[in-house]
Amino acid sequence: MGHDTVETPNLSFGRGGEPGRGTPYAQYARLEELHSLQQPRSKEPAELSFIVTTQVMELLFDLLRHEWTQAQQALREDDLTAALAALRRGTHAQDVLVESWDLLATMTPQEFNSFRALFGEASGFQSAAFLHLEFMLGNKNAALLNMYGEMPQTRAELAEALLSPSLYDEVLALLARRGLVVRPEPSEQRYQPSEEVAAAWRRVYTDPEFAALQPLGEALLDVAERVTRWRQRHLTAVKRTMGGKPGSGGSSGLTWLRKSAEQDVFPELWTIRDEL
Template sequence: MNGDVADRPNLSFGQAEEPGTGTPYARYVHLDLLHSLQQPRSKVPAEYSFIISTQVMELLFDLLHHEWTAAQHALREDDLTAALAALRRGTHVQDVLVASWDLLATMTPAEFNGFRSVLGEASGFQSSAFLRLEFLVGNKSGSLLRMYQDSPATHAELTAALHAPSLYDDALALLSRRGVAVPHEPVPARHRPSEEVEQAWFEVYRNPELAEQARLGEALLDTAERVTRWRQRHLAAVKRSMGSKPGTGGSSGLTWLKQAADQDVFPELWTVRNAL
Protein backbone atom coordinates (compact mmCIF):
# COMPACT_ATOMS: atom_id res chain seq x y z
CA MET A 1 0.00 0.00 0.00
CA ASN A 2 2.42 2.68 -1.18
CA GLY A 3 1.65 6.04 0.33
CA ASP A 4 -0.69 4.63 2.99
CA VAL A 5 -0.40 6.15 6.44
CA ALA A 6 0.14 2.67 7.90
CA ASP A 7 3.37 2.34 5.91
CA ARG A 8 4.88 5.60 7.16
CA PRO A 9 7.22 5.84 10.15
CA ASN A 10 5.54 6.76 13.43
CA LEU A 11 7.30 10.10 14.01
CA SER A 12 5.71 12.85 16.08
CA PHE A 13 6.24 16.48 15.05
CA GLY A 14 8.35 17.18 18.12
CA GLN A 15 10.68 14.22 17.58
CA ALA A 16 13.89 15.17 15.81
CA GLU A 17 15.37 12.92 13.15
CA GLU A 18 19.04 12.16 12.81
CA PRO A 19 21.06 14.85 10.97
CA GLY A 20 21.02 14.30 7.22
CA THR A 21 17.82 12.25 7.26
CA GLY A 22 14.30 13.18 6.29
CA THR A 23 13.03 14.63 3.05
CA PRO A 24 14.84 17.47 1.25
CA TYR A 25 11.88 19.70 2.13
CA ALA A 26 12.17 18.88 5.82
CA ARG A 27 15.89 19.63 5.79
CA TYR A 28 15.44 22.87 3.84
CA VAL A 29 12.85 24.41 6.18
CA HIS A 30 14.20 22.71 9.35
CA LEU A 31 10.81 21.10 9.76
CA ASP A 32 11.64 18.99 12.81
CA LEU A 33 13.00 21.98 14.68
CA LEU A 34 10.06 24.15 13.63
CA HIS A 35 7.49 21.68 14.95
CA SER A 36 9.37 21.20 18.20
CA LEU A 37 9.10 24.86 19.25
CA GLN A 38 5.48 24.78 20.47
CA GLN A 39 5.74 23.89 24.15
CA PRO A 40 2.68 24.98 26.15
CA ARG A 41 3.11 25.35 29.90
CA SER A 42 -0.51 24.65 30.70
CA LYS A 43 -3.22 22.25 29.56
CA VAL A 44 -5.49 25.06 28.35
CA PRO A 45 -6.17 24.47 24.60
CA ALA A 46 -6.08 28.20 23.83
CA GLU A 47 -2.42 28.42 24.85
CA TYR A 48 -1.33 26.31 21.88
CA SER A 49 -3.09 28.68 19.50
CA PHE A 50 -1.54 31.64 21.33
CA ILE A 51 1.99 30.22 20.97
CA ILE A 52 1.67 29.40 17.26
CA SER A 53 0.03 32.73 16.45
CA THR A 54 2.81 34.59 18.24
CA GLN A 55 5.53 32.60 16.51
CA VAL A 56 3.95 33.20 13.09
CA MET A 57 3.84 36.94 13.82
CA GLU A 58 7.52 36.92 14.80
CA LEU A 59 8.47 35.26 11.51
CA LEU A 60 6.40 37.80 9.61
CA PHE A 61 8.13 40.62 11.51
CA ASP A 62 11.43 39.33 10.14
CA LEU A 63 10.06 39.10 6.61
CA LEU A 64 8.67 42.63 6.81
CA HIS A 65 12.01 43.93 8.08
CA HIS A 66 13.65 42.24 5.09
CA GLU A 67 11.34 44.04 2.64
CA TRP A 68 11.53 47.44 4.33
CA THR A 69 15.32 47.21 4.47
CA ALA A 70 15.37 46.32 0.78
CA ALA A 71 13.25 49.40 0.11
CA GLN A 72 15.69 51.54 2.08
CA HIS A 73 18.68 50.28 0.13
CA ALA A 74 16.89 50.92 -3.16
CA LEU A 75 15.97 54.46 -2.09
CA ARG A 76 19.60 55.17 -1.23
CA GLU A 77 20.57 54.01 -4.72
CA ASP A 78 17.85 56.22 -6.29
CA ASP A 79 16.16 53.08 -7.64
CA LEU A 80 12.50 53.97 -7.14
CA THR A 81 11.29 50.98 -9.16
CA ALA A 82 12.97 48.54 -6.80
CA ALA A 83 11.90 50.55 -3.75
CA LEU A 84 8.25 50.54 -4.81
CA ALA A 85 8.40 46.80 -5.50
CA ALA A 86 9.81 46.12 -2.02
CA LEU A 87 7.17 48.31 -0.38
CA ARG A 88 4.46 46.51 -2.36
CA ARG A 89 5.76 43.12 -1.19
CA GLY A 90 5.83 44.54 2.32
CA THR A 91 2.15 45.48 2.17
CA HIS A 92 1.29 41.86 1.36
CA VAL A 93 3.22 40.78 4.46
CA GLN A 94 1.38 43.42 6.48
CA ASP A 95 -1.98 42.14 5.22
CA VAL A 96 -1.12 38.65 6.48
CA LEU A 97 0.04 40.13 9.79
CA VAL A 98 -3.24 41.99 10.25
CA ALA A 99 -5.23 38.87 9.34
CA SER A 100 -3.20 36.78 11.80
CA TRP A 101 -5.09 38.48 14.63
CA ASP A 102 -8.10 36.41 13.52
CA LEU A 103 -6.48 33.46 15.30
CA LEU A 104 -6.61 35.28 18.64
CA ALA A 105 -9.43 37.77 18.19
CA THR A 106 -12.14 35.58 19.70
CA MET A 107 -10.18 34.40 22.74
CA THR A 108 -12.37 34.87 25.79
CA PRO A 109 -11.16 36.24 29.14
CA ALA A 110 -11.68 32.78 30.66
CA GLU A 111 -9.46 31.16 28.01
CA PHE A 112 -6.70 33.75 28.36
CA ASN A 113 -6.83 33.76 32.16
CA GLY A 114 -6.55 29.98 32.06
CA PHE A 115 -2.90 30.20 30.99
CA ARG A 116 -1.96 33.82 31.63
CA SER A 117 -0.16 32.96 34.87
CA VAL A 118 2.36 30.72 33.03
CA LEU A 119 3.49 33.71 30.95
CA GLY A 120 5.04 35.32 34.03
CA GLU A 121 6.47 38.65 32.89
CA ALA A 122 6.60 37.64 29.24
CA SER A 123 4.82 40.05 26.90
CA GLY A 124 4.70 40.75 23.18
CA PHE A 125 5.73 44.28 24.14
CA GLN A 126 9.21 42.78 24.65
CA SER A 127 9.54 41.60 21.03
CA SER A 128 12.82 42.94 19.69
CA ALA A 129 11.76 42.16 16.10
CA PHE A 130 8.63 44.28 16.50
CA LEU A 131 10.57 47.13 18.14
CA ARG A 132 13.02 47.04 15.25
CA LEU A 133 10.09 47.60 12.88
CA GLU A 134 8.79 50.47 15.02
CA PHE A 135 12.20 52.14 14.82
CA LEU A 136 12.26 51.55 11.07
CA VAL A 137 9.02 53.52 10.56
CA GLY A 138 10.28 56.37 12.75
CA ASN A 139 8.56 55.48 16.02
CA LYS A 140 11.78 55.60 18.02
CA SER A 141 12.28 55.68 21.78
CA GLY A 142 15.65 55.12 23.39
CA SER A 143 14.08 54.38 26.78
CA LEU A 144 12.72 51.09 25.43
CA LEU A 145 16.25 49.73 25.10
CA ARG A 146 16.38 49.21 28.86
CA MET A 147 14.42 45.98 28.37
CA TYR A 148 17.41 44.44 26.58
CA GLN A 149 20.25 45.35 28.94
CA ASP A 150 20.75 41.67 29.75
CA SER A 151 20.89 40.78 26.04
CA PRO A 152 24.01 42.55 24.70
CA ALA A 153 23.64 41.46 21.06
CA THR A 154 19.98 42.50 20.87
CA HIS A 155 20.71 45.75 22.71
CA ALA A 156 23.50 46.58 20.25
CA GLU A 157 21.32 45.78 17.23
CA LEU A 158 18.45 47.94 18.46
CA THR A 159 20.81 50.77 19.43
CA ALA A 160 22.12 50.77 15.87
CA ALA A 161 18.52 50.80 14.56
CA LEU A 162 17.68 53.70 16.88
CA HIS A 163 20.48 55.84 15.46
CA ALA A 164 20.12 54.73 11.82
CA PRO A 165 17.88 56.55 9.33
CA SER A 166 14.29 55.31 9.25
CA LEU A 167 12.50 54.26 6.08
CA TYR A 168 10.81 57.66 6.04
CA ASP A 169 14.18 59.42 6.49
CA ASP A 170 15.48 57.67 3.37
CA ALA A 171 12.36 58.63 1.41
CA LEU A 172 12.76 62.28 2.39
CA ALA A 173 16.46 62.14 1.51
CA LEU A 174 15.55 60.95 -1.96
CA LEU A 175 13.13 63.86 -2.38
CA SER A 176 15.93 66.22 -1.37
CA ARG A 177 18.36 64.72 -3.89
CA ARG A 178 15.72 65.18 -6.59
CA GLY A 179 15.35 68.87 -5.92
CA VAL A 180 12.48 69.02 -3.44
CA ALA A 181 13.26 71.26 -0.46
CA VAL A 182 13.10 69.05 2.64
CA PRO A 183 14.81 70.53 5.71
CA HIS A 184 14.94 67.24 7.56
CA GLU A 185 17.69 65.39 9.44
CA PRO A 186 17.40 61.87 10.93
CA VAL A 187 17.33 61.83 14.73
CA PRO A 188 17.28 58.96 17.28
CA ALA A 189 13.81 59.95 18.46
CA ARG A 190 10.18 59.65 17.37
CA HIS A 191 9.42 61.50 14.16
CA ARG A 192 7.45 64.65 14.89
CA PRO A 193 5.07 66.21 12.34
CA SER A 194 6.71 69.03 10.41
CA GLU A 195 5.11 71.79 8.35
CA GLU A 196 8.22 71.88 6.17
CA VAL A 197 7.96 68.17 5.39
CA GLU A 198 4.25 68.53 4.69
CA GLN A 199 5.02 71.37 2.28
CA ALA A 200 7.57 69.17 0.52
CA TRP A 201 4.95 66.49 -0.07
CA PHE A 202 2.52 69.18 -1.24
CA GLU A 203 5.05 70.21 -3.89
CA VAL A 204 5.46 66.57 -4.92
CA TYR A 205 1.75 65.94 -5.31
CA ARG A 206 0.93 69.16 -7.20
CA ASN A 207 3.84 68.92 -9.67
CA PRO A 208 3.14 66.53 -12.59
CA GLU A 209 6.87 66.24 -13.22
CA LEU A 210 7.23 64.57 -9.80
CA ALA A 211 4.73 61.81 -10.50
CA GLU A 212 7.28 59.09 -9.66
CA GLN A 213 7.91 60.64 -6.25
CA ALA A 214 4.14 60.92 -5.73
CA ARG A 215 3.89 57.17 -6.32
CA LEU A 216 6.45 56.75 -3.56
CA GLY A 217 4.27 58.84 -1.27
CA GLU A 218 1.27 56.64 -2.01
CA ALA A 219 3.29 53.46 -1.44
CA LEU A 220 4.44 54.80 1.92
CA LEU A 221 0.86 55.68 2.77
CA ASP A 222 -0.20 52.11 1.93
CA THR A 223 2.42 50.98 4.42
CA ALA A 224 1.33 53.50 7.04
CA GLU A 225 -2.33 52.56 6.75
CA ARG A 226 -1.51 48.91 7.38
CA VAL A 227 0.55 49.82 10.45
CA THR A 228 -2.59 51.49 11.82
CA ARG A 229 -4.72 48.45 10.93
CA TRP A 230 -2.30 46.20 12.81
CA ARG A 231 -2.42 48.40 15.88
CA GLN A 232 -6.20 48.59 15.80
CA ARG A 233 -6.56 44.81 15.54
CA HIS A 234 -4.08 44.39 18.40
CA LEU A 235 -6.08 46.81 20.50
CA ALA A 236 -9.37 45.05 19.75
CA ALA A 237 -7.96 41.58 20.49
CA VAL A 238 -6.53 42.68 23.85
CA LYS A 239 -9.69 44.59 24.75
CA ARG A 240 -11.75 41.47 24.11
CA SER A 241 -9.51 38.97 25.89
CA MET A 242 -8.34 40.92 28.94
CA GLY A 243 -10.04 44.31 29.03
CA SER A 244 -8.11 47.17 30.63
CA LYS A 245 -5.98 45.08 32.99
CA PRO A 246 -2.21 45.83 32.96
CA GLY A 247 -0.15 43.83 30.46
CA THR A 248 1.85 40.81 31.60
CA GLY A 249 5.11 42.65 30.98
CA GLY A 250 4.06 45.58 33.16
CA SER A 251 2.84 47.83 30.35
CA SER A 252 -0.33 49.86 30.71
CA GLY A 253 -2.03 47.42 28.36
CA LEU A 254 -5.09 48.92 26.71
CA THR A 255 -4.04 52.53 27.36
CA TRP A 256 -0.69 52.08 25.62
CA LEU A 257 -2.26 50.23 22.69
CA LYS A 258 -4.91 52.91 22.20
CA GLN A 259 -2.28 55.66 22.15
CA ALA A 260 -0.32 53.69 19.55
CA ALA A 261 -3.42 53.10 17.40
CA ASP A 262 -4.19 56.83 17.39
CA GLN A 263 -0.69 57.77 16.24
CA ASP A 264 -0.20 58.07 12.47
CA VAL A 265 2.94 56.78 10.79
CA PHE A 266 4.44 59.19 8.22
CA PRO A 267 2.05 61.91 9.47
CA GLU A 268 2.70 64.51 6.78
CA LEU A 269 1.42 62.12 4.12
CA TRP A 270 -1.90 62.20 5.95
CA THR A 271 -2.11 65.92 6.74
CA VAL A 272 -1.09 67.02 3.24
CA ARG A 273 -4.49 65.72 2.10
CA ASN A 274 -6.05 68.76 3.75
CA ALA A 275 -4.32 71.05 1.27
CA LEU A 276 -4.61 69.02 -1.93
Protein backbone atom coordinates (compact mmCIF):
# COMPACT_ATOMS: atom_id res chain seq x y z
CA MET A 1 0.00 0.00 0.00
CA GLY A 2 2.90 2.31 0.69
CA HIS A 3 3.74 2.33 -3.00
CA ASP A 4 0.24 3.22 -4.23
CA THR A 5 -0.04 6.50 -6.10
CA VAL A 6 -2.98 8.79 -6.78
CA GLU A 7 -3.33 9.85 -10.38
CA THR A 8 -4.22 13.43 -11.16
CA PRO A 9 -7.06 13.76 -13.68
CA ASN A 10 -5.93 14.85 -17.13
CA LEU A 11 -7.88 18.07 -17.58
CA SER A 12 -7.45 19.58 -21.02
CA PHE A 13 -9.88 22.47 -20.96
CA GLY A 14 -7.89 25.33 -19.52
CA ARG A 15 -8.13 28.90 -20.78
CA GLY A 16 -7.95 29.08 -24.53
CA GLY A 17 -7.91 25.29 -24.74
CA GLU A 18 -4.37 25.10 -23.30
CA PRO A 19 -3.92 22.04 -21.04
CA GLY A 20 -2.34 22.08 -17.62
CA ARG A 21 -2.83 25.75 -16.71
CA GLY A 22 -3.80 26.45 -13.13
CA THR A 23 -5.47 24.17 -10.62
CA PRO A 24 -7.98 21.55 -11.72
CA TYR A 25 -10.70 23.74 -10.22
CA ALA A 26 -9.56 26.77 -12.20
CA GLN A 27 -9.45 24.71 -15.38
CA TYR A 28 -12.85 23.10 -14.83
CA ALA A 29 -14.60 26.42 -14.17
CA ARG A 30 -12.40 28.32 -16.67
CA LEU A 31 -11.73 30.87 -13.95
CA GLU A 32 -8.87 32.70 -15.66
CA GLU A 33 -11.09 33.33 -18.65
CA LEU A 34 -14.09 34.17 -16.48
CA HIS A 35 -12.25 36.77 -14.42
CA SER A 36 -10.87 38.43 -17.55
CA LEU A 37 -14.33 39.27 -18.87
CA GLN A 38 -15.01 42.30 -16.67
CA GLN A 39 -13.62 45.30 -18.51
CA PRO A 40 -14.99 48.62 -17.21
CA ARG A 41 -14.73 51.52 -19.66
CA SER A 42 -14.72 54.27 -17.05
CA LYS A 43 -13.17 55.07 -13.70
CA GLU A 44 -16.59 54.93 -12.02
CA PRO A 45 -16.43 52.20 -9.31
CA ALA A 46 -20.14 51.35 -9.78
CA GLU A 47 -19.54 50.27 -13.37
CA LEU A 48 -17.95 47.00 -12.24
CA SER A 49 -21.12 46.13 -10.30
CA PHE A 50 -23.15 46.89 -13.42
CA ILE A 51 -21.01 44.62 -15.60
CA VAL A 52 -20.89 41.75 -13.10
CA THR A 53 -24.64 41.91 -12.50
CA THR A 54 -25.31 41.87 -16.24
CA GLN A 55 -23.05 38.86 -16.76
CA VAL A 56 -24.51 36.97 -13.80
CA MET A 57 -28.01 37.53 -15.16
CA GLU A 58 -26.98 36.27 -18.60
CA LEU A 59 -25.58 33.07 -17.06
CA LEU A 60 -28.75 32.59 -15.06
CA PHE A 61 -30.84 33.11 -18.20
CA ASP A 62 -28.95 30.20 -19.76
CA LEU A 63 -29.47 28.07 -16.66
CA LEU A 64 -33.18 28.84 -16.63
CA ARG A 65 -33.46 28.01 -20.30
CA HIS A 66 -31.82 24.66 -19.56
CA GLU A 67 -34.29 23.87 -16.76
CA TRP A 68 -37.35 24.92 -18.75
CA THR A 69 -36.16 22.86 -21.69
CA GLN A 70 -35.83 19.88 -19.36
CA ALA A 71 -39.35 20.55 -18.10
CA GLN A 72 -40.70 20.68 -21.66
CA GLN A 73 -39.08 17.37 -22.53
CA ALA A 74 -40.52 15.74 -19.40
CA LEU A 75 -43.98 17.12 -20.18
CA ARG A 76 -43.81 15.68 -23.68
CA GLU A 77 -42.97 12.31 -22.12
CA ASP A 78 -45.85 12.62 -19.60
CA ASP A 79 -43.29 12.52 -16.79
CA LEU A 80 -44.92 14.89 -14.35
CA THR A 81 -42.41 14.16 -11.57
CA ALA A 82 -39.43 15.13 -13.71
CA ALA A 83 -41.21 18.20 -15.04
CA LEU A 84 -41.98 19.42 -11.53
CA ALA A 85 -38.38 18.82 -10.46
CA ALA A 86 -37.06 20.88 -13.38
CA LEU A 87 -39.51 23.72 -12.70
CA ARG A 88 -38.53 23.68 -9.04
CA ARG A 89 -34.83 23.91 -9.89
CA GLY A 90 -35.68 26.75 -12.22
CA THR A 91 -37.42 28.72 -9.47
CA HIS A 92 -34.18 28.71 -7.47
CA ALA A 93 -32.41 30.30 -10.46
CA GLN A 94 -35.27 32.79 -10.71
CA ASP A 95 -34.88 33.71 -7.05
CA VAL A 96 -31.22 34.53 -7.61
CA LEU A 97 -32.16 36.55 -10.70
CA VAL A 98 -34.61 38.63 -8.69
CA GLU A 99 -32.10 39.21 -5.90
CA SER A 100 -29.41 40.14 -8.44
CA TRP A 101 -31.06 43.54 -8.73
CA ASP A 102 -29.83 44.25 -5.19
CA LEU A 103 -26.34 44.67 -6.62
CA LEU A 104 -27.59 47.74 -8.47
CA ALA A 105 -30.10 48.96 -5.90
CA THR A 106 -28.00 51.86 -4.62
CA MET A 107 -26.61 53.10 -7.94
CA THR A 108 -27.34 56.80 -8.28
CA PRO A 109 -28.22 58.57 -11.55
CA GLN A 110 -24.87 60.37 -11.38
CA GLU A 111 -22.97 57.08 -11.11
CA PHE A 112 -24.90 55.48 -13.96
CA ASN A 113 -24.64 58.52 -16.21
CA SER A 114 -20.88 58.64 -15.69
CA PHE A 115 -20.47 55.52 -17.85
CA ARG A 116 -23.78 55.12 -19.65
CA ALA A 117 -22.61 56.84 -22.83
CA LEU A 118 -19.60 54.53 -23.03
CA PHE A 119 -21.68 51.48 -23.99
CA GLY A 120 -23.49 53.34 -26.74
CA GLU A 121 -26.72 51.70 -27.92
CA ALA A 122 -26.15 48.52 -25.91
CA SER A 123 -29.28 47.54 -23.97
CA GLY A 124 -30.56 44.63 -21.96
CA PHE A 125 -33.45 44.51 -24.42
CA GLN A 126 -30.94 43.11 -26.92
CA SER A 127 -30.23 40.03 -24.80
CA ALA A 128 -30.87 36.96 -26.95
CA ALA A 129 -30.89 34.72 -23.87
CA PHE A 130 -33.59 36.84 -22.25
CA LEU A 131 -35.65 36.92 -25.44
CA HIS A 132 -35.42 33.15 -25.71
CA LEU A 133 -36.96 32.87 -22.24
CA GLU A 134 -39.73 35.27 -23.21
CA PHE A 135 -40.53 33.09 -26.23
CA MET A 136 -40.54 30.02 -23.97
CA LEU A 137 -43.09 31.80 -21.76
CA GLY A 138 -45.32 32.46 -24.77
CA ASN A 139 -44.44 36.15 -25.11
CA LYS A 140 -43.63 35.81 -28.81
CA ASN A 141 -42.96 38.62 -31.25
CA ALA A 142 -41.35 37.83 -34.60
CA ALA A 143 -40.37 41.47 -35.16
CA LEU A 144 -37.80 41.21 -32.38
CA LEU A 145 -35.73 38.86 -34.52
CA ASN A 146 -34.73 41.85 -36.64
CA MET A 147 -32.20 42.86 -33.98
CA TYR A 148 -30.08 39.83 -34.84
CA GLY A 149 -29.67 40.31 -38.58
CA GLU A 150 -25.87 40.25 -38.21
CA MET A 151 -25.96 37.21 -35.92
CA PRO A 152 -27.36 34.42 -38.13
CA GLN A 153 -26.87 31.59 -35.65
CA THR A 154 -28.53 33.51 -32.83
CA ARG A 155 -31.36 34.56 -35.11
CA ALA A 156 -31.87 30.95 -36.22
CA GLU A 157 -32.03 29.73 -32.62
CA LEU A 158 -34.56 32.39 -31.71
CA ALA A 159 -36.61 31.68 -34.84
CA GLU A 160 -36.75 28.03 -33.79
CA ALA A 161 -37.92 29.05 -30.32
CA LEU A 162 -40.54 31.31 -31.90
CA LEU A 163 -41.94 28.45 -33.97
CA SER A 164 -41.68 25.80 -31.26
CA PRO A 165 -44.27 25.10 -28.55
CA SER A 166 -43.79 27.26 -25.48
CA LEU A 167 -43.53 25.84 -21.99
CA TYR A 168 -47.23 26.58 -21.49
CA ASP A 169 -48.08 24.94 -24.82
CA GLU A 170 -46.45 21.75 -23.57
CA VAL A 171 -48.46 21.97 -20.36
CA LEU A 172 -51.72 22.42 -22.27
CA ALA A 173 -50.85 19.47 -24.51
CA LEU A 174 -50.36 17.32 -21.42
CA LEU A 175 -53.71 18.46 -20.02
CA ALA A 176 -55.32 17.49 -23.32
CA ARG A 177 -53.77 14.03 -23.16
CA ARG A 178 -55.15 13.68 -19.63
CA GLY A 179 -58.68 14.24 -20.88
CA LEU A 180 -59.14 17.98 -20.54
CA VAL A 181 -60.27 20.05 -23.50
CA VAL A 182 -57.81 22.84 -24.16
CA ARG A 183 -56.50 24.81 -27.12
CA PRO A 184 -54.84 22.07 -29.21
CA GLU A 185 -52.34 23.94 -31.36
CA PRO A 186 -49.39 26.12 -30.28
CA SER A 187 -48.91 29.45 -31.98
CA GLU A 188 -45.98 31.62 -33.03
CA GLN A 189 -47.95 34.65 -31.82
CA ARG A 190 -48.11 36.05 -28.30
CA TYR A 191 -50.25 33.81 -26.11
CA GLN A 192 -53.81 35.03 -25.63
CA PRO A 193 -55.99 33.89 -22.70
CA SER A 194 -58.67 31.37 -23.50
CA GLU A 195 -61.88 30.53 -21.65
CA GLU A 196 -61.41 26.95 -22.82
CA VAL A 197 -58.07 26.79 -21.03
CA ALA A 198 -59.52 28.49 -17.95
CA ALA A 199 -62.27 25.85 -17.84
CA ALA A 200 -59.65 23.10 -17.98
CA TRP A 201 -57.77 24.57 -15.01
CA ARG A 202 -61.03 24.97 -13.07
CA ARG A 203 -61.57 21.24 -13.40
CA VAL A 204 -58.02 20.56 -12.26
CA TYR A 205 -58.71 22.49 -9.06
CA THR A 206 -62.28 21.36 -8.45
CA ASP A 207 -62.67 17.86 -9.91
CA PRO A 208 -61.03 15.07 -7.85
CA GLU A 209 -60.42 13.15 -11.07
CA PHE A 210 -57.77 15.71 -12.06
CA ALA A 211 -56.41 16.61 -8.62
CA ALA A 212 -53.04 15.02 -9.44
CA LEU A 213 -52.45 17.89 -11.86
CA GLN A 214 -52.79 20.59 -9.21
CA PRO A 215 -49.07 20.51 -8.30
CA LEU A 216 -48.30 21.36 -11.92
CA GLY A 217 -50.58 24.38 -11.75
CA GLU A 218 -48.96 25.54 -8.53
CA ALA A 219 -45.45 25.02 -9.94
CA LEU A 220 -46.37 27.16 -12.94
CA LEU A 221 -47.66 29.87 -10.60
CA ASP A 222 -44.31 29.75 -8.76
CA VAL A 223 -42.61 30.39 -12.10
CA ALA A 224 -45.06 33.11 -13.10
CA GLU A 225 -44.83 34.94 -9.79
CA ARG A 226 -41.04 35.07 -10.02
CA VAL A 227 -41.21 36.38 -13.59
CA THR A 228 -43.39 39.22 -12.33
CA ARG A 229 -41.05 39.91 -9.41
CA TRP A 230 -38.09 40.13 -11.79
CA ARG A 231 -39.95 42.53 -14.06
CA GLN A 232 -41.00 44.68 -11.10
CA ARG A 233 -37.45 44.85 -9.77
CA HIS A 234 -36.23 45.75 -13.25
CA LEU A 235 -38.79 48.55 -13.41
CA THR A 236 -37.78 49.87 -9.99
CA ALA A 237 -34.06 49.73 -10.78
CA VAL A 238 -34.50 51.66 -14.02
CA LYS A 239 -36.83 54.18 -12.39
CA ARG A 240 -34.27 54.81 -9.67
CA THR A 241 -31.16 55.09 -11.84
CA MET A 242 -32.45 56.83 -14.97
CA GLY A 243 -36.07 57.85 -14.42
CA GLY A 244 -38.29 58.13 -17.49
CA LYS A 245 -35.55 58.79 -20.05
CA PRO A 246 -35.53 56.54 -23.16
CA GLY A 247 -33.47 53.35 -22.86
CA SER A 248 -29.95 53.21 -24.27
CA GLY A 249 -31.12 50.94 -27.08
CA GLY A 250 -33.94 53.29 -28.03
CA SER A 251 -36.65 51.50 -26.02
CA SER A 252 -39.41 53.41 -24.28
CA GLY A 253 -37.84 52.63 -20.92
CA LEU A 254 -40.29 52.83 -18.04
CA THR A 255 -43.36 52.67 -20.27
CA TRP A 256 -42.39 49.29 -21.70
CA LEU A 257 -41.22 47.93 -18.35
CA ARG A 258 -44.41 48.99 -16.59
CA LYS A 259 -46.58 47.35 -19.24
CA SER A 260 -44.49 44.19 -19.06
CA ALA A 261 -44.74 44.02 -15.27
CA GLU A 262 -48.53 44.18 -15.48
CA GLN A 263 -48.83 41.18 -17.81
CA ASP A 264 -49.61 37.90 -16.07
CA VAL A 265 -47.72 34.81 -17.20
CA PHE A 266 -49.97 31.74 -17.61
CA PRO A 267 -52.98 34.05 -17.22
CA GLU A 268 -55.77 31.50 -16.73
CA LEU A 269 -54.09 30.18 -13.59
CA TRP A 270 -54.54 33.66 -12.12
CA THR A 271 -58.05 34.45 -13.34
CA ILE A 272 -59.60 31.26 -11.98
CA ARG A 273 -58.43 32.17 -8.44
CA ASP A 274 -61.49 34.40 -8.15
CA GLU A 275 -63.72 31.33 -8.36
CA LEU A 276 -61.86 28.85 -6.16
